[in-house]
Amino acid sequence: MKPFQNVNSIVTPLDKVNVDTDQIIPKQFLKLVQKSGFGKFLFFNWRYDENENIKSDFILNDSKYTGSKILVAGDNFGCGSSREHAVWALDDYGFSVIISSSFADIFFSNCFKNGILPISLESKMVEKLLLETNPIEVDLENQMIKTPSEDISFEINSHKKKILLEGLDDIAQTFQFVDEISKFEEKSTVPSVL
Amino acid sequence: MGKTLFEKIWESHIVVEKQNEPALIYIDRHLVHEVTSPQAFDGLRMNNRKVRRPDLTIATMDHNVPTSDRTLPILDQTSAVQIKTLENNCKDFGIKLFDINSPNQGIVHVIGPQLGITLPGSTIVCGDSHTSTHGAFGALALGIGTSEVEHVLASQTLWLEKPKTFEVRVEGKRKNPHAVTAKDIILSIIKNIGTAGGTGTVIEYRGEGITDLSMDQRMTICNMSIEGGARAGLIAPDQKTFDYLRDREYTPKNYESLVDSWKENLKTDSDATFDKTFTLNINEIAPQVSWGTNPGMTCDVDESIPSPDDFSNGDDNQKRGAEKALEYMALESGTMIEDIKIDRVFIGSCTNARLEDLIEASKIVQGQKVASSVSAMVVPGSQMVKKQAEEMGLDKIFIDANFEWREAGCSMCLGMNPDILSPGERCASTSNRNFEGRQGNGGRTHLVSPVMAAAAAINGHFVDVRKLDLN
Numbered sequence: 001m002k003p004f005q006n007v008n009s010i011v012t013p014l015d016k017v018n019v020d021t022d023q024i025i026p027k028q029f030l031k032l033v034q035k036s037g038f039g040k041f042l043f044f045n046w047r048y049d050e051n052e053n054i055k056s057d058f059i060l061n062d063s064k065y066t067g068s069k070i071l072v073a074g075d076n077f078g079c080g081s082s083r084e085h086a087v088w089a090l091d092d093y094g095f096s097v098i099i100s101s102s103f104a105d106i107f108f109s110n111c112f113k114n115g116i117l118p119i120s121l122e123s124k125m126v127e128k129l130l131l132e133t134n135p136i137e138v139d140l141e142n143q144m145i146k147t148p149s150e151d152i153s154f155e156i157n158s159h160k161k162k163i164l165l166e167g168l169d170d171i172a173q174t175f176q177f178v179d180e181i182s183k184f185e186e187k188s189t190v191p192s193v194l
Numbered sequence: 195m196g197k198t199l200f201e202k203i204w205e206s207h208i209v210v211e212k213q214n215e216p217a218l219i220y221i222d223r224h225l226v227h228e229v230t231s232p233q234a235f236d237g238l239r240m241n242n243r244k245v246r247r248p249d250l251t252i253a254t255m256d257h258n259v260p261t262s263d264r265t266l267p268i269l270d271q272t273s274a275v276q277i278k279t280l281e282n283n284c285k286d287f288g289i290k291l292f293d294i295n296s297p298n299q300g301i302v303h304v305i306g307p308q309l310g311i312t313l314p315g316s317t318i319v320c321g322d323s324h325t326s327t328h329g330a331f332g333a334l335a336l337g338i339g340t341s342e343v344e345h346v347l348a349s350q351t352l353w354l355e356k357p358k359t360f361e362v363r364v365e366g367k368r369k370n371p372h373a374v375t376a377k378d379i380i381l382s383i384i385k386n387i388g389t390a391g392g393t394g395t396v397i398e399y400r401g402e403g404i405t406d407l408s409m410d411q412r413m414t415i416c417n418m419s420i421e422g423g424a425r426a427g428l429i430a431p432d433q434k435t436f437d438y439l440r441d442r443e444y445t446p447k448n449y450e451s452l453v454d455s456w457k458e459n460l461k462t463d464s465d466a467t468f469d470k471t472f473t474l475n476i477n478e479i480a481p482q483v484s485w486g487t488n489p490g491m492t493c494d495v496d497e498s499i500p501s502p503d504d505f506s507n508g509d510d511n512q513k514r515g516a517e518k519a520l521e522y523m524a525l526e527s528g529t530m531i532e533d534i535k536i537d538r539v540f541i542g543s544c545t546n547a548r549l550e551d552l553i554e555a556s557k558i559v560q561g562q563k564v565a566s567s568v569s570a571m572v573v574p575g576s577q578m579v580k581k582q583a584e585e586m587g588l589d590k591i592f593i594d595a596n597f598e599w600r601e602a603g604c605s606m607c608l609g610m611n612p613d614i615l616s617p618g619e620r621c622a623s624t625s626n627r628n629f630e631g632r633q634g635n636g637g638r639t640h641l642v643s644p645v646m647a648a649a650a651a652i653n654g655h656f657v658d659v660r661k662l663d664l665n
Binding site for chain 2: 016017018020022023026027028030031032033034035045050074075076079080081082083084085087102104105106109110113114157158159170171174175177178180181184185188189190191192193194
């Protein structure tokens with residue numbers, strides 16, 4: 001996984017609550033067997049109408065936000081299906097930071113596996129950032145969001161921070177504990193299926 | 195101080211634990227399907243890794259398989275490739291697969307318990323959010339993403355932050371248990387706690403209203419834990435649980451000695467405390483119908499569509515959410531639920547496509563015809579459920595009433611296969627999610643129980659099934 005780099009970008013304000021993963025990446029795109037190329041399908045049914053014409057009133061279709069790396073959205077972002085395709089689509093589209101007042105658990109966990117930083121802030125702060133038109137800086141090392149008017153600190157679990165900053169391969173880390181896993185298996189009483 | 199059931203299962207699966215860091219948790223059962231696994235197997239190949247415990251891993255194909263004639267080739271080429279990819283991956287990595295022609299094929303959360311693969315006190319994962327279903331057996335069952343699927347394939351473990359505990363007590367007795375079902379209980383719970391009410395927690399469902407339920411009904415409850423935002427849902431195993439799992443195809447040989455230890459250990463101690471508690475009394479509960487675009491947007495069948503102003507309680511976001519939902523659903527505040535006409539009926543999904551669901555729905559359908567304006571289908575949750583239903587003659591009841599009777603799969607719950615709503619179509623569905631476009635772009639989903647869906651099919655609009663003679 002690529003190490004997380006600090007981000008300096010304008011924010012894309014997606015002023016909606018309960019954005020579910022069915023909206024982030026609709027089901028018809030889950031049949032693909034690779035991880036790449038999902039960006040063009042991100043928020044597909046909000047970006048395009050039934051004839052696949054661009055819906056001009058959707059925020060991602062506003063050229064002002066082209067190249068934005070930070071998505072700011074309402075409460076309970078990423079709820080619903082466990083599909084990691086949602087994170088692959090956000091990543092491929094170009095977002096590397098998602099800011100919300102809360103995230104659904106599985107989506108939150110999927111972000112860290114793909115080098116995306118989800119940041120939880122108080123609702124008041126999220127509402128402010130939804131209105132921010134100037135570029136902002138997200139500094140993971142110092143856990144700080146810098147806007148022209150203020151610096152906002154954010155919380156992140158130190159283990160998750162390390163994974164993002166170093167771009168660690170989760171499985172390689174786990175293999176350091178292979179003896180512990182074997183020992184556990186020796187005493188396990190749960191029978192095999194086969 | 196005593197421990198909760200969740201804490202006991204968690205502690206008995208810790209491989210590595212460090213302060214302020216996630217714990218490495220051992221996984222006893224890994225269920226795999228075609229949609230969330232191809233990239234995981236690719237990852238193993240790229241890094242030259244094996245599946246650590248193929249003997250604890252089971253695969254089936256459910257999400258995008260057609261539910262029409264299985265002797266015909268799959269027309270959708272991308273679906274066909276994904277299905278073929280699962281076959282190849284299972285062969286290459288030595289994983290047991292119930293393929294499209296297997297009598298054990300079905301929705302992964304229906305076949306796990308039916309085959310005796312799901313066990314009390316175990317940890318179960320699957321790349322699917324409705325894995326919470328298996329919690330009905332007192333298993334800690336978690337939905338995971340594809341990277342975690344790869345991690346479990348490679349190491350049979352997962353790094354997990356310990357969730358908080360959430361007690362949901364269901365008290366009282368339903369007046370008419372044929373009309374007011376487990377689906378109505380869980381929709382009521384989600385309506386009350388909200389779709390993020392359980393975030394970061396494992397719910398344990400407790401109380402008389404839960405122990406009264408059959409195993410099929412308990413699975414409906416735990417299945418929708420994720421719709422309340424929870425990491426997992428649990429019900430302590432009891433005699434019904436142990437009887438259900440006895441003599442299944444993959445029931446362990448030393449089953450009775452396992453039951454003895456489960457009876458001893460798998461319960462929340464009387465002096466244990468939960469981080470959070472919610473109580474629902476079901477004495478007066480009504481059948482539920484969702485009206486909006488998330489499962490929390492639900493009301494009683496004898497109510498009218500709420501006004502967005504009802505949600506303005508200090509939170510403008512919720513009010514705007516309700517406005518958007520009503521616009522998408524093409525509904526107006528004040529309309530009585532029973533006056534809403536429907537175009538389609540879907541009885542299926544990992545929430546409500548087990549034998550008992552089909553039996554209950556068939557009682558409404560028997561001797562009746564689907565309304566001429568409605569197209570209705572039954573998609574059994576597994577080939578085994580389908581066979582059992584056919585042995586009871588349920589297929590004839592549904593077919594005689596003009597329902598379509600299909601092969602097993604996820605089908606119109608998420609519309610990855612050809613079973614989808616057309617834009618603007620309104621569906622009474624026994625599935626779990628009413629998100630925008632979930633059952634087809636522009637489709638409008640109302641979540642209901644199997645009996646409510648059956649009654650809507652016959653009448654062409656929602657009906658309060660408490661008015662019907664269901665005994």
